[in-house]
Amino acid sequence: xxxxxxxxxxxxxxxxxxxxxxxxxxxxxxxxxxxxxxxxxxxxxxxxxxxxxxxxxxxxxxxxxxxxxxxxxxxxxxxxxxxxxxxxxxxxxxxxxxxxxxxxxxxxxxxxx
Amino acid sequence: xxxxxxxxxxxxxxxxxxxxxxxxxxxxxxxxxxxxxxxxxxxxxxxxxxxxxxxxxxxxxxxxxxxxxxxxxxxxxxxxxxxxxxxxxxxxxxxxxxxxxxxxxxxxxxxxxxxxxxxxxxxxxxxxxxxxxxxxxxxxxxxxxxxxxxxxxxxxxxxxxxxxxxxxxxxxxxxxxxxxxxxxxxxxxxxxxxxxxxxxxxxxxxxxxxxxxxxxxxxxxxxxxxxxxxxxxxxxxxxxxxxxxxxxxxxxxxxxxxxxx
Numbered sequence: 001x002x003x004x005x006x007x008x009x010x011x012x013x014x015x016x017x018x019x020x021x022x023x024x025x026x027x028x029x030x031x032x033x034x035x036x037x038x039x040x041x042x043x044x045x046x047x048x049x050x051x052x053x054x055x056x057x058x059x060x061x062x063x064x065x066x067x068x069x070x071x072x073x074x075x076x077x078x079x080x081x082x083x084x085x086x087x088x089x090x091x092x093x094x095x096x097x098x099x100x101x102x103x104x105x106x107x108x109x110x111x112x113x
Numbered sequence: 114x115x116x117x118x119x120x121x122x123x124x125x126x127x128x129x130x131x132x133x134x135x136x137x138x139x140x141x142x143x144x145x146x147x148x149x150x151x152x153x154x155x156x157x158x159x160x161x162x163x164x165x166x167x168x169x170x171x172x173x174x175x176x177x178x179x180x181x182x183x184x185x186x187x188x189x190x191x192x193x194x195x196x197x198x199x200x201x202x203x204x205x206x207x208x209x210x211x212x213x214x215x216x217x218x219x220x221x222x223x224x225x226x227x228x229x230x231x232x233x234x235x236x237x238x239x240x241x242x243x244x245x246x247x248x249x250x251x252x253x254x255x256x257x258x259x260x261x262x263x264x265x266x267x268x269x270x271x272x273x274x275x276x277x278x279x280x281x282x283x284x285x286x287x288x289x290x291x292x293x294x295x296x297x298x299x300x301x302x303x304x305x306x307x308x309x310x311x312x313x314x315x316x317x318x319x320x321x322x323x324x325x326x327x328x329x330x331x332x333x334x335x336x337x338x339x340x341x342x343x344x345x346x347x348x349x350x351x352x353x354x355x356x357x358x359x360x361x362x363x364x365x366x367x368x369x370x371x372x373x374x
Contacts (some may be wrong), residue, residue, distance in 0.1 A: 017186075017355050019179060020314035021238060024190075024306060026182045026203040029361035031227070033216060037117065037165050037206035094267065 116157040117164070118207040121188045122154050122359070123217065123224050129195040134137055138184045144192075146331035148214045151224055152344070154192060155213060163206050193359045197232050199224060200359045227364060235333060235357035239296060239340060240309065242318035242351040243285040281349045288350050289322035292343055300326035304362040318351055325362035333357060339356045 119138050126147065133165035137143045138155040161167060171177045185203050185292040192198040207213045217224070298302045308320040328336045333356075340354045 018309075018314040018316060019182075020309040020316075021355055022186045023178075024183050024309070025358065025361040026185050026200075027367060028306075030200040030202040031123075031364050032202050033205050033220070035120070035204075035206045035216070036208045036212050037163060037168060037204075094261075094264070095148075 117161050118146075119156045119158045119210060120201050120205045120207065120213060120216075121154045121156070121164065121185060122192055122200045123228075124154065124192060124196045124198040125205050125228060126150070126152050127196035128288055131191050131195065135191050136184070136189065137188045138181050143188045146210055146213055148217045151217055152223065153213050153217055154188060155196070155210075156188075156259055158206065161316065161365075167201045168204065168206070174310075184191055189359045189361075193235065193357065197228065198233070198283050198359050199227055199364050200361050202365075229231075231327075231360045231363060233330050234301065234360055235330050236337060236360045236362055237300075237328055237333070237340075237354060237356035238358060239292070239322070239324050239326065240316075241285065241292065241322035241352045242316060242320055242353065243281060244318040244349050244351055254317050284347075285350050290348055292352070293322060293324055295343075296324070296336070296339065298329050299339055302327040302363055305308075306362070316353070327360055327363045328357075330357070 121137065121143060130141065135142060137155065139162065141156040141158065143154050143156055146155050150323050163169060171181075182203060189198060189200045207216065251292050261270055291302075293305075304325045306323040306325060308323050309316070314320070326336070337354065340352065
């Protein structure tokens with residue numbers, strides 16, 4: 001164990017603090033005061049902000065690689081399809097290899113289109 | 114200069130000046146507006162960007178929002194090195210100085226109470242990630258599995274993969290729960306935040322714990338060491354520490370409760 005001799009240097013801020021760290025604090029936390037300029041931000045729920053943030057400009061988000069909702073199986077049926085498609089491709093490949101070795105299952109041959 | 118007043122934070126008067134080059138939102142340097150012994154840290158911002166209509170439009174623009182968020186955090190961060198600021202939520206804008214003063218007067222009591230509560234404290238963020246070759250954002254498996262030689266072999270490997278993944282999740286949950294217990298015990302207060310969107314954060318793995326801890330500045334070293342010690346000996350699990358932040362996660366409730374929606 002090392003013992004630093006002074007107050008720890010900032011961890012992850014500046015260079016390392018990610019955008020999500022900053023946004024979740026400056027948008028969702030802090031003292032809420034309705035200023036003279038009223039904005040939606042002050043009365044919408046945390047989740048709404050997050051969704052708006054990403055969904056308000058889906059194209060932009062995708063451009064930045066923000067498409068987590070598409071690959072999260074809990075959120076997207078497409079992700080589940082992708083998983084199936086991946087396995088399907090794997091199986092096809094295996095079948096092709098077996099066929100090359102002349103070991104193709106007879107039934108597959110008989111029933112195939 | 115005319116324009117609107119963007120307020121970052123409220124704090125007590127402090128002795129050390131902020132760094133000279135510090136710029137805030139829209140490039141304007143943060144200025145101090147003292148009223149009844151409290152200081153509001155403000156920037157002058159153009160109406161063209163911060164009046165109701167343009168502001169609403171801007172908030173839909175991720176690039177604009179990112180720039181403002183970073184500038185806002187930059188000022189709060191600078192304040193945190195010299196005092197204990199009460200950070201206000203992004204986009205708190207008044208017409209003029211007198212609007213800011215009126216607000217400070219109306220909330221004077223509550224500001225003082227919260228400042229007392231947070232005095233000398235900072236916030237540390239701790240996140241736990243499960244590193245996994247099956248999370249969506251890390252599709253390239255670093256551990257090459259041996260090629261299955263038979264169908265049975267293939268199925269066995271698949272079962273093992275699923276099982277080891279389940280085990281990892283279970284271990285991660287236990288790990289995160291235990292870590293949170295330990296750190297809560299070492300902190301004055303804590304908040305659990307929603308797990309982060311992996312792509313917005315740019316972090317690999319899946320975020321299973323996203324917590325904030327309120328820690329006295331003088332005990333920070335000890336707290337950080339506690340976190341550091343947990344980093345080893347948990348394969349497949351990653352711990353990330355950020356801070357010291359201003360006490361963002363602990364500044365809001367009291368005032369919000371008083372005012373109502």
